[in-house]
Amino acid sequence: MTDRINGNFQLGDDLTGKRIVVAMSGGVDSSVVAALAARTGAETIGITLQLYDHGEAVGRVGSCCAGQDIRDARAVADRLGIAHYVFDHASRFKDSVMDVFADEYMAGRTPIPCVQCNMGVKFTDLLQLSRELGADCLATGHYVRRVATPEGSELHRAHDPARDQSYFLFATTQDQLDYLRFPLGDMPKTQVREIAEDMGLAVAFKPDSQDICFVPNGDYASVVRKLRPDADDDGEIVHIDGTVMGRHKGLIHYTVGQRKGLEIGGQAEPLYVIRLEPDAKRVIVGPKAALAVASASLRDINWIGGDYAGPVEVKVRSMSKPTLARLEGQKLEFHNPEFGVAPGQAAVFYHKERVLGGGWIESTDAVEQQWLAGVEV
Known part of the structure; x- marks a missing residue:
């Protein structure tokens, strides 16, 4: 062409x-x-x-x-x-x-x-x-x-x-x-x-934008609250073992993998947000090992990789290092446990320097805990 x-x-x-x-x-x-x-x-x-x-x-x-x-x-x-x-x-x-x-x-x-x-x-x-x-x-x-x-x-x-x-x-x-x-x-x-x-352009030393353009101060919650006034509905913070740990001030303040800002003290080990349950308005927390994901189901996959059919490297966050995975239809199987994978994120596929495409993470499957023996978390 x-x-x-x-x-x-x-x-x-x-x-x-x-x-x-x-x-x-x-x-x-x-x-x-x-x-x-x-x-x-x-x-x-x-x-x-x-x-x-x-x-x-x-x-x-x-x-x-x-x-x-x-x-x-x-x-x-x-x-x-x-x-x-x-x-x-x-x-x-x-x-x-x-x-x-x-x-x-x-x-x-x-x-x-x-x-x-x-x-x-x-x-x-x-x-x-x-x-x-x-x-x-x-x-x-x-x-x-x-x-x-x-x-x-x-x-x-x-x-x-x-x-x-x-x-x-x-x-x-x-x-x-x-x-x-x-x-x-x-x-x-x-x-x-x-x-x-x-070239004499006045913007030569204009600072780069560091935040989402419509969230200039990084306060996502205030923007969501402005658009959805019911965003601050509170609910329970629950440990993955079922123990109620306290109450949260609205799901918009939490994301999967978050550690800071949980306001849960006196714990023997750090706790992280493992998942959010919007229907029940619950924040589920647990140890970092509970964040390990074995696979993810994707939707709306866009493929621009031509005839490539081998294993892919995948990024589930923009700043993360690519990790090896296998794509089978809408299912992404990680070669090693991946941490902090959340519904709503994008999974982007690479082969070396080439972008093969990507899709939206719809749901994840946790790693069986006995598989984590020897895995650094």
């Missing part, structure tokens, strides 16, 4: 006569992508989606970082001399990302809103807008690599493992991958900032 746009385009590519749409968030990464695109000679169009208002999300009047981000994106576009458009998708973002985030917490699951956003608002809405504008591709500032092969495009981890965002893009379809470009996948962050500085 011949690319309509050369690879992931770099400064030396000549793409005169082509049209590139760049997803501009107002940060340094997407700003550098816009600059790289403009340098190729292609007609470059920046698009920013207004997705939320921090004041509405967290209840702080006058706090609207989304507005500042839009202003930063527009200033970069002006500096580069490219067109820039803003589209209001706040309602869609609330329905497809924020409400799902709140509902998942209420259901005792661990949500990953960044994946939901990429699946919908970004890689569906933005791709549609790009195609309507007649663009040859959509470029983003994600740190992943797109590798073109005779069999089609492949998604690979970023060159810099500290910046790799492939975990959050597992739901990218083959059709989307063929159209997308990720120019930063081979660069370390230091190089990206150097490019921004050399």
Whole structure:
């Protein structure tokens, strides 16, 4: 298959006569992508989606970082001399990302809103807008690599493992991958900032976002409470042996694997959240060994691994190391016990550097405790 746009385009590519749409968030990464695109000679169009208002999300009047981000994106576009458009998708973002985030917490699951956003608002809405504008591709500032092969495009981890965002893009379809470009996948962050500085972009030293965009202070519970007023219903904290240990202040304050904040003192060994039972409004706790998982049932699996049929490496958290597993239909069997696996998380499959796809964890199967003999927990 011949690319309509050369690879992931770099400064030396000549793409005169082509049209590139760049997803501009107002940060340094997407700003550098816009600059790289403009340098190729292609007609470059920046698009920013207004997705939320921090004041509405967290209840702080006058706090609207989304507005500042839009202003930063527009200033970069002006500096580069490219067109820039803003589209209001706040309602869609609330329905497809924020409400799902709140509902998942209420259901005792661990949500990953960044994946939901990429699946919908970004890689569906933005791709549609790009195609309507007649663009040859959509470029983003994600740190992943797109590798073109005779069999089609492949998604690979970023060159810099500290910046790799492939975990959050597992739901990218083959059709989307063929159209997308990720120019930063081979660069370390230091190089990206150097490019921004050399090009005179005001965002060159803008701090990276550290939290979920609509949870700027990391207080998930306050956001869920704002969206779901009944989120603070209390209930029992119960040991896995059936002993009632105390009461909790709402399931939204707890996630599987959590140790701190249980407010249970006087125990001989540390206790962790083993599972949440939303129907009974119970938090089940126990020793770390009780977190060991042998397998997980998945739903909505997205496969972009072509004909690959061997064992997979899997990540169940974005920052975790891949672990060996076997995928049989919707069932994921871990080679070794895995800890802290929770419904709602994503399981992302890899073969070496290539992303094969992934799915959502629906339920888990605990390891029989006698199997844990000799396993370091």
